[in-house]
Amino acid sequence: MTSIRAPAIERTTTLSVAVKCRPLTERERGNTVRVNDNKEVIILDPDLSKDYLDKIQNRTKQKTFCFDHAFGPHSANLEVYKRSISSIISGVVQGLNATVFAYGSTGSGKTYTMVGTKEDPGLMVLSLRTIFDLINKHKSSNDFEVSCSYLEVYNEVIYDLLEKSSGHLELREDPEQGIIVVGLRRIKVHSADKILELLTLGNNRRKTESTEANATSSRSHAVLEIIVKRKQRIKYRNQVIRGKLALVDLAGSERASETNSGGQRLRDGANINRSLLALANCINALGKQQKKGLAYVPYRNSKLTRILKDGLSGNSQTVMVATISPANSQYHHTINTLMYADRAKEIKMHIQKNVGTIDTHVSNYQKMIESLQIEVCRLRKELAEKESQLSVKPAEKTVDDELSWLNILSCETSENVQERINLQKAVFELEEINRRNRIELQHLDDAIAKRQEGAVVGVLRARRQIILDNIRDNDEVGINYQKEIEENEKHRCQLQDMIDKAISKDGNKTYLRILSQYRLLGMTNTELQFEMAMRDQIIHNQREAQRNLWNLLMGLGLEKKILMDIAAKNGIIIEDWTMMPQLGISDKKQSLVSACGRCAPTGHNQCTDNSFSRSCTFQNYQDFGSRSFSRSPLDTGNTFCREEHHNSHYMLSHDQSPPPHLRLRKSTDCWIGVRPESWLGVPIKHPQNLRTSCPELRTWGFPF
Numbered sequence: 001m002t003s004i005r006a007p008a009i010e011r012t013t014t015l016s017v018a019v020k021c022r023p024l025t026e027r028e029r030g031n032t033v034r035v036n037d038n039k040e041v042i043i044l045d046p047d048l049s050k051d052y053l054d055k056i057q058n059r060t061k062q063k064t065f066c067f068d069h070a071f072g073p074h075s076a077n078l079e080v081y082k083r084s085i086s087s088i089i090s091g092v093v094q095g096l097n098a099t100v101f102a103y104g105s106t107g108s109g110k111t112y113t114m115v116g117t118k119e120d121p122g123l124m125v126l127s128l129r130t131i132f133d134l135i136n137k138h139k140s141s142n143d144f145e146v147s148c149s150y151l152e153v154y155n156e157v158i159y160d161l162l163e164k165s166s167g168h169l170e171l172r173e174d175p176e177q178g179i180i181v182v183g184l185r186r187i188k189v190h191s192a193d194k195i196l197e198l199l200t201l202g203n204n205r206r207k208t209e210s211t212e213a214n215a216t217s218s219r220s221h222a223v224l225e226i227i228v229k230r231k232q233r234i235k236y237r238n239q240v241i242r243g244k245l246a247l248v249d250l251a252g253s254e255r256a257s258e259t260n261s262g263g264q265r266l267r268d269g270a271n272i273n274r275s276l277l278a279l280a281n282c283i284n285a286l287g288k289q290q291k292k293g294l295a296y297v298p299y300r301n302s303k304l305t306r307i308l309k310d311g312l313s314g315n316s317q318t319v320m321v322a323t324i325s326p327a328n329s330q331y332h333h334t335i336n337t338l339m340y341a342d343r344a345k346e347i348k349m350h351i352q353k354n355v356g357t358i359d360t361h362v363s364n365y366q367k368m369i370e371s372l373q374i375e376v377c378r379l380r381k382e383l384a385e386k387e388s389q390l391s392v393k394p395a396e397k398t399v400d401d402e403l404s405w406l407n408i409l410s411c412e413t414s415e416n417v418q419e420r421i422n423l424q425k426a427v428f429e430l431e432e433i434n435r436r437n438r439i440e441l442q443h444l445d446d447a448i449a450k451r452q453e454g455a456v457v458g459v460l461r462a463r464r465q466i467i468l469d470n471i472r473d474n475d476e477v478g479i480n481y482q483k484e485i486e487e488n489e490k491h492r493c494q495l496q497d498m499i500d501k502a503i504s505k506d507g508n509k510t511y512l513r514i515l516s517q518y519r520l521l522g523m524t525n526t527e528l529q530f531e532m533a534m535r536d537q538i539i540h541n542q543r544e545a546q547r548n549l550w551n552l553l554m555g556l557g558l559e560k561k562i563l564m565d566i567a568a569k570n571g572i573i574i575e576d577w578t579m580m581p582q583l584g585i586s587d588k589k590q591s592l593v594s595a596c597g598r599c600a601p602t603g604h605n606q607c608t609d610n611s612f613s614r615s616c617t618f619q620n621y622q623d624f625g626s627r628s629f630s631r632s633p634l635d636t637g638n639t640f641c642r643e644e645h646h647n648s649h650y651m652l653s654h655d656q657s658p659p660p661h662l663r664l665r666k667s668t669d670c671w672i673g674v675r676p677e678s679w680l681g682v683p684i685k686h687p688q689n690l691r692t693s694c695p696e697l698r699t700w701g702f703p704f
């Protein structure tokens with residue numbers, strides 16, 4: 001029998017911004033920062049030599065900002081924690097996600113704020129203590145499981161800080177859990193002290209260096225993630241709720257010119273800046289999105305922004321702690337940080353409780369990817385053994401050189417594949433956003449055509465212009481991505497030629513065979529991840545459509561019994577009714593309130609914010625209508641199916657012509673199903689053992 005899941009309640013809130021100013025160090029001069037009323041931050045002009053005229057004519061660089069919270073140089077971490085963080089930490093034990101990240105220039109106090117000292121423990125330490133205090137309070141009626149992971153992103157590569165010698169880790173997107181780091185160690189913990197022990201261990205492994213601005217400057221972005229699973233012993237026994245807390249300490253950024261150094265440090269700086277630049281671009285786009293609707297957010301431009309995606313706009317209660325220094329010399333950095341913080345406070349978050357089940361398609365894919373990964377690991381090990389055998393032999397230097405050169409080529413190829421995947425996904429997302437923009441444009445055109453000139457038409461026209469601008473901006477980004485894909489393709493061909501030539505020279509047959517298999521498997525693995533992400537996107541869209549349908553049903557005020565009867569007649573089981581009493585579906589008035597999507601997700605039977613409930617319901621339906629309905633709102637079946645099938649169909653075959661950005665691929669390339677040759681350019685020579693190690697692939701029409 002078909003079954004559908006009742007929707008989880010969503011609540012919209014904004015990203016909260018706290019600013020923390022650190023004390024001056026002994027070497028520093030000046031004091032440019034004033035904090036008023038725990039919210040206002042005034043940055044004084046550091047140029048004290050300005051004369052009276054400059055000042056009264058407002059030719060001063062003084063600037064004033066206002067945030068959710070502001071802390072001066074004498075505030076301890078505990079004060080920052082109590083006022084700005086503690087309230088979101090308790091949500092983690094209730095199944096909500098929370099993210100806290102420190103953003104600021106080098107030496108502004110990010111690590112001090114996040115990690116702290118023994119005397120002044122930081123936000124990571126204080127949050128963990130709260131989580132375990134809450135667990136102890138509720139453990140008589142609940143079973144809890146807490147696990148933790150700690151990673152760093154260094155030079156655009158992800159490392160596991162809980163592993164002694166971690167290899168490079170890859171990212172994958174999961175429809176339930178968001179971005180996942182494949183192979184990251186997750187340790188079960190029973191006390192805050194144990195996590196702190198792991199934190200210290202991980203911090204010692206973190207890449208730090210002495211820079212001019214900070215003696216122990218962090219060169220990597222570190223993410224500590226705590227997952228709390230909770231199962232009630234009596235009520236809702238089959239439900240597991242899962243809260244996630246991400247605590248992020250970003251690397252210090254400095255311009256290459258400020259470091260007085262080259263080589264590795266210069267490369268570090270470039271990569272740190274690439275991540276931070278990507279983060280700043282995302283904050284910009286998200287801030288703009290609140291005013292302009294569907295603008296593209298370039299999460300894919302760095303590993304850091306992909307990891308922080310949920311914390312930046314998704315299902316998370318997020319606090320950004322912007323750290324600043326009062327030193328005169330830091331004036332520009334301080335202003336820069338505060339400008340980003342100011343933009344970030346516009347960002348909207350959509351929070352909902354995590355009560356989830358795993359779909360079978362996901363676990364099938366996961367199994368496939370896992371078995372490929374095991375195979376990749378086996379080959380990687382074999383390769384390493386072969387390498388060490390070769391290095392103990394007094395082999396001629398030329399062979400050694402050739403092999404290390406081949407290794408570099410192999411790494412470059414894998415980077416090239418990753419980049420290609422990211423670009424394709426980005427293009428796909430862009431296309432999806434513009435598809436929605438075009439639907440809205442169509443609705444606006446229809447609405448304008450039906451009305452006579454007047455104030456309402458003026459508003460509609462203004463909105464139309466915004467949407468047109470968005471489409472144009474997004475198209476421009478798409479053209480750039482196309483160029484990047486072409487570049488990437490060119491580079492891939494060059495690499496392939498070089499590898500083929502090297503293999504034909506035959507330095508060491510076995511080694512080259514393994515290397516080649518390893519590379520092919522790595523690519524197949526990555527391809528599968530891409531396909532999985534694409535399918536996940538379809539599932540995500542379908543869920544969104546389903547949620548909209550629920551909103552509509554609840555808005556109509558249908559009683560639970562009627563709904564159950566209709567569902568039963570159609571042979572549909574409605575899962576998760578346990579969530580429904582909170583939605584108040586049996587009560588007409590309450591169902592309208594619930595449909596606004598802003599009810600507190602736990603413990604309340606009624607939306608606490610009645611003042612906006614009606615307008616929210618309306619807003620919701622408008623939104624819904626503009627995105628999904630092409631005819632009457634009650635003509636749901638056709639509209640939803642058509643839209644979803646359009647997507648799936650497009651992904652599964654090429655009967656329908658793809659959108660312009662995606663037409664770039666060769667006609668022989670297929671997404672899923674029939675696959676004459678891999679579109680990533682892996683030649684048909686797939687290794688024999690892939691078939692035996694991964695029999696599932698045979699049913700997928702792989703041509704080997």
Ligand SMILES: Nc1ncnc2c1ncn2[C@@H]1O[C@H](COP(=O)(O)OP(=O)(O)OP(=O)(O)O)[C@@H](O)[C@H]1O
Nearest residue numbers: 022105106107108109110111112214217218251252
């Ligand atoms: N609130 C504070 N009270 C006392 N000292 C502080 C405070 N905040 C920062 N400091 C000191 O300032 C210096 C720089 O701080 P920290 O290492 O936390 O900066 P950072 O922003 O993490 O730098 P980077 O980005 O280079 O890693 C350290 O010596 C630290 O002890």
